[in-house]
Amino acid sequence: xxxxxxxxxxxxxxxxxxxxxxxxxxxxxxxxxxxxxxxxxxxxxxxxxxxxxxxxxxxxxxxxxxxxxxxxxxxxxxxxxxxxxxxxxxxxxxxxxxxxxxxxxxxxxxxxxxxxxxxxxxxxxxxxxxxxxxxxxxxxxxxxxxxxxxxxxxxxxxxxxxxxxxxxxxxxxxxxxxxxxxxxxxxxxxxxxxxxxxxxxxxxxxxxxxxxxxxxxxxxxxxxxxxxxxxxxxxxxxxxxxxxxxxxxxxxxxxxxxxxxxxxxxxxxxxxxxxx
Numbered sequence: 001x002x003x004x005x006x007x008x009x010x011x012x013x014x015x016x017x018x019x020x021x022x023x024x025x026x027x028x029x030x031x032x033x034x035x036x037x038x039x040x041x042x043x044x045x046x047x048x049x050x051x052x053x054x055x056x057x058x059x060x061x062x063x064x065x066x067x068x069x070x071x072x073x074x075x076x077x078x079x080x081x082x083x084x085x086x087x088x089x090x091x092x093x094x095x096x097x098x099x100x101x102x103x104x105x106x107x108x109x110x111x112x113x114x115x116x117x118x119x120x121x122x123x124x125x126x127x128x129x130x131x132x133x134x135x136x137x138x139x140x141x142x143x144x145x146x147x148x149x150x151x152x153x154x155x156x157x158x159x160x161x162x163x164x165x166x167x168x169x170x171x172x173x174x175x176x177x178x179x180x181x182x183x184x185x186x187x188x189x190x191x192x193x194x195x196x197x198x199x200x201x202x203x204x205x206x207x208x209x210x211x212x213x214x215x216x217x218x219x220x221x222x223x224x225x226x227x228x229x230x231x232x233x234x235x236x237x238x239x240x241x242x243x244x245x246x247x248x249x250x251x252x253x254x255x256x257x258x259x260x261x262x263x264x265x266x267x268x269x270x271x272x273x274x275x276x
Contacts, residue, residue, distance in 0.1 A: 031057055031058060031059055031240070032058070032059045032060075032061070033053075033058060033059075033060045033061070033081045033082060033240060033241070033244055034060075034061045034063060034079075034080040034081050034082075035050070035060060035061070035062050035063065035080065035081065035082045035083065035084060035244075036063050036064075036065055036070075036071040036074055036075065036080045036082070036083035036084070036085070037062060037063070037064055037065070037071075037083070037084050037085055038064065038065055038066070038067075038068065038071070038085045039064055039066075040201055040202075040205060040261075041109070041111070041201045041204070041205075041257075041258065041261035041262065042084055042085060042108070042109065042227055043062065043064060044257050044261055045108070045109065045248070045254050045257045045258055045261070046060075046062055046084055046248070047062050048251065048253045048254050048257045049244065049247055049248040049251055049253075049254050050062055051253075052247050052251055052253065052254075053243075053244050053247050056243070056247060058240060058243060058244055058247075060244065063080060065083075065085075068085065068086065068090075069094075071083035071085055071086075071230075072086075072091075072094050072098070072100055072102060072230070073098075075100075075102060075230060075231060075232060076098075076100045076101060076102060076232065078232070081231065081235070081241065082105070082229050082230065082231050082241060082244075083229075083230050084108060084227060084228070084229055084230070085227065086227065086228060086230065087139075087224065087225040087226060087227060087228060088104060088224050088225075088226075088228055089139045089162055089224060089225065090139055091104065091228060091230055093138075093139065101232055101233045101234075102230050102231065102232060102233060103230070103231065103232075103233045103236050104228035104229065104230055104231075104236075105228075105229045105230070105231045105235070105236045105237075105238070105241050105242065105245060106228070106229040106242070106245035106248075106249070106273070107226045107227075107228060107229075107272050107273045108226060108227040108228065108229060108248065108249075108272065108273070109226065109227050109258055109269055109270070109271065109272065110220070110222065110223060110225060110226035110227070110269060110270040110271075110272040111199060111200060111201050111225075111227070111262070111268070111269050112200065112217045112218045112219060112222065112267065112268055112269055112270060113143055113144065113147055113197060113198070113199060113217070113218045113222070113225075114147075114197075114198045114199075114200060114211075114214030114215075114216065114217045114218075114268070115147060115148070115151065115195055115196070115197060115198070115214055115215045115216045115217075116190050116195065116196050116197075116198040116203075116209070116213060116214050116215065117190075117194060117195045117196070117215055118190055118191050118209060119194055120194065120195070120215070121215075122215060123151045123152070123153065123195070123215045123216060126153065126174065126176070126194050126195050127174070127194065128174045128175055129174070129175050129176070129177070130174060130176050130177075130193075130194035130195065131176070131177050131178075131179055131192075131193040131194050131195075132148070132153075132176050132177070132178050132179065132193060132194065132195055132196065132197075133178075133179050133181065133186050133189045133190060133192075133193040133195070133196030133197060134148075134166075134178050134179070134180055134181075134186075134196070134197050135180070135181070135182070135183040135186065135197055136180035136181055136182055136183075137182070137183065138163060138165065139162055139163070140183050140197075141164070141165060141166070141180070142160070142161065142162035142163050142164040142165070143162050143197075143218070143222065143225060144197035145164045145165075145166075145168070145169070146161075146162065146164065146218075147197065147216065147218050148197075150216065150218075151215070151216045153174065153176065153195075154169050154171060154172050154176070155169070155170055155171035155172075156168050156169060156170065157170055162224070162225075166178055166180075179192075179193055183199060183202075184199070184202050186198055186199065186202070187199070187202050187203050187206045187208050187209075188206075188208070190208070190209070195215070198211075198214065200214075200262055200263065200265075200268035200269070201261060201262060201268075201269075204261060204262065204263050210263075211262070211263045211265065211268060212263055212265045212267070212268070214267070214268075217267050217268070219270065220270050220272070223270075223272050226270070226272035226273075229241070229244075229245050229248075249271075249273045249274075255271065258271070
């Protein structure tokens with residue numbers, strides 16, 4: 001995560017990202033939606049849904065952002081109607097830090113987290129003193145630690161949840177050491193450690209190794225990490241927003257796109273709105 005930015009700077013970033021896309025009138029016209037995404041599997045699925053929405057009377061403009069901050073600024077300011085890139089804990093943190101008046105209007109894909117090793121075939125083979133690659137931001141690090149606890153490599157303080165950090169490890173029987181990096185970079189360091197937290201959609205995109213080779217995966221128990229359709233608080237029940245979400249969730253083409261994006265492996269993702 002980047003250091004906190006001022007609201008004025010964030011607003012300027014949002015305006016710059018949208019300047020070449022400005023349209024007359026409001027962004028919330030009844031038959032139009034502007035949806036912010038970041039590149040990757042989630043953007044691909046929204047683009048598929050946008051094609052189906054057009055046939056049902058909604059013209060959807062999909063706008064790609066290159067960071068995880070500006071999409072929330074853009075929704076909060078009304079420059080776009082929806083963003084689709086973040087899970088609920090990330091949104092909660094953004095609201096707390098920046099004072100955004102945002103809320104989730106619906107649930108999308110849950111990307112499961114995995115534990116990967118290019119050296120060992122089983123979790124129990126990880127040696128004493130082994131190195132573990134793990135995300136360096138609070139929410140995602142906590143999620144990785146919960147998975148390490150699930151497979152028995154560590155034990156955390158009771159009820160620490162997804163906000164756990166390395167300081168919350170109370171039992172480390174193999175005396176593992178931890179290498180902290182940004183989430184998207186975990187795929188790059190997997191070869192240099194004994195076991196690493198990994199995000200299948202990043203592994204698929206990098207084509208670094210087999211994303212289906214994980215030693216363990218999270219699952220629907222991680223439903224709070226499903227990607228959310230985020231809008232301004234007063235638009236949660238907006239009929240056009242809800243119609244698009246229903247199109248997305250009911251689309252066979254969206255499901256097919258998700259399956260392809262996650263290497264045709266159902267262990268790597270969950271259609272959270274179905275299985276929650």
